[in-house]
Amino acid sequence: MNDATKLDYLDLDTKDNTFLDTTEMVLNMGPQHPSTHGVLRVILKLDGEKVLGTECVIGYLHRGVEKIGENRTYTMFNPYVDRMDYVAAVSNGLGYCETIEKLLNVEAPPRAQYIRVILTELCRIASHQVWLGTHALDIGALTPLFYAFRDREEILKIFEKYCGARLTTHAFRIGGCIYETYDGFEQDVKKYCTFFLPKLDEYEELLTTNRIWVTRTKGVGILKPEDCISLGVTGPVLRASGVKWDLRKAQPYECYKDFDFEIPTGVNSDTYDRYLVRIQEMRQSVRILQQAVDKIPAGPIMAKVPKVIKPPVGEVYHSIEAPKGELGYFIVSDGSTQPYRVRVRPPSFVNLQALDTMVRGMLVADVVAVIGTLDIVLGEVDR
């Protein structure tokens, strides 16, 4: 740098472009920021509005779920898993119960499997509704939040009627379900399906062709399929990049084999496609629900499981397709009543890792959109 330019730089009056400081800036977003869906802190390195890099600081909600698991019996730990992804508590419970069942080498009876699938798919819809409402709210559309929460209420009512709880349901037990369905359960689910499909069209009417929505989401937060795979991203984010992979089809669990449904995929791997994929997933869930309610068999709802659960020595990894991606449990048994090690493979935790790749070179406002589209729940990220 020669003397002339140095002087120019110091002379604020003569050069307009030197008036504004163009050095890089570090900005803290969260942990109290409303768009971070809880207590996520993102440190942004910015050049003006452009994001040069990010770093996520997590752990604000760390409760040591895995440590708790080692100090509780298998049965006692069951309600705890609901507190991880509290938006989709039923899925968490399903994954846990199935893993222990695998360890015990038992299978839930068919009727229990159907009840489980119905509740889990309802839960998937409820989870996607929360995602849709909050994601749209972050981007600036207020109405979808009210629509989504209004309709989610009906699902929570079914949960409440079934097991008494709305959010952290603890609906399943190791070996099946503890509650028989209430009178009119099937009708309620059927009614919900017919009620919900027009509502879904309503959401789409609000957003799918909405110019602001499309501009804010198209081409934003692109995550190519190869990046998805190398970063371990699963769930709708992976499918929106065109990879047709869903654990319900790839490695079917429960009675998902009995149902006819499709795996919606996207093309452009952007936020808009992820929105479309999740909307389609809700439609597919409705399809599964309708079939399940028609086919639900009679019979017992609990497999023969000892009162005191003591799985033989061994280890098992089992995963299910939770609304947010692959939810896995790795459980090591030492033959006692308490698990020797409980490891939860949370989809949100792994998916959040992709944030940096997705927002590099984008604007700050897009970070908000991308956090929304990743659909993370901090209770599950931090555990």
Place this chain on the structure above:
Amino acid sequence: MPDETKGPESVSPPAQGAKAPEAVPVPEKSEARQAASQVNSGEVKSSTAPTSPLGEPKTPEEAKAATPAKPATSAAAKPAAPAATGAATAKPAAPAAAAKPAVPPKPEGPKPEPWESELVATLKQRYGSGIVEAVSYLGQKYMTVDSSILPEILRRMHDDEGFDYCVDITAVHYPKREQQFDVVYVLYSFPKNERIRVKSRIHDGEMLQSAFSIWPTADWLEREVFDMFGITFVGHPGLKRILLPEDWKGHPLRKDYGIYQQDQEWVKINLGIESGQ
């Protein structure tokens, strides 16, 4: 249950141990039964899977059940050794039978089976004893490999065998074992729709090569293992704590870290309270 009723009958003609395995010396059987009542699990483990690769969880069992568990494991561990050496003499037959009736009636308990496939065969040929074991348990396949060849195996899994998705990296702590930690890699192959686990046993303080260059997803997963267990990964781009505060002391998922334990000093300084409990 049927075994127990049979026991007293066959005891009446004494000392015909060579003829029938059921003819069990009284003291031994009662000892075994007593042990079983104290810790059923101890019996299951040592009698069903003495040859199993999963023998290691003995240590936590002892820790959990405190003192009464110890005679159980030692009493049950004894028969396994002589039975293996020579079954011809009457002597070893008796203790082996003593262990049998103590087993609670669990008919076909799942047993680890050897995992035989082309992949395992080629790896065994290439690395020999580096592949400690390859097992299939409940239809889930996993192999334990020596930590020295672990990076090579992982690289091979990714490049040649198509395991393009690293599902999870985690660890298990066995404080009483010489090699205290099991580091577990859960891998999945999209083309094959297959899931396997690669495990490696390491000492406390032993460093592992980071898998970040193979699967970028290892970044946070390894940070979590470091945070919770204190296992260091060499070549990781930024190995620091992820869920706990950076200046926290201790690694909570180690077995010697109590559930009520915490870094009191950190709590005092940063939260301004005497205790977090």
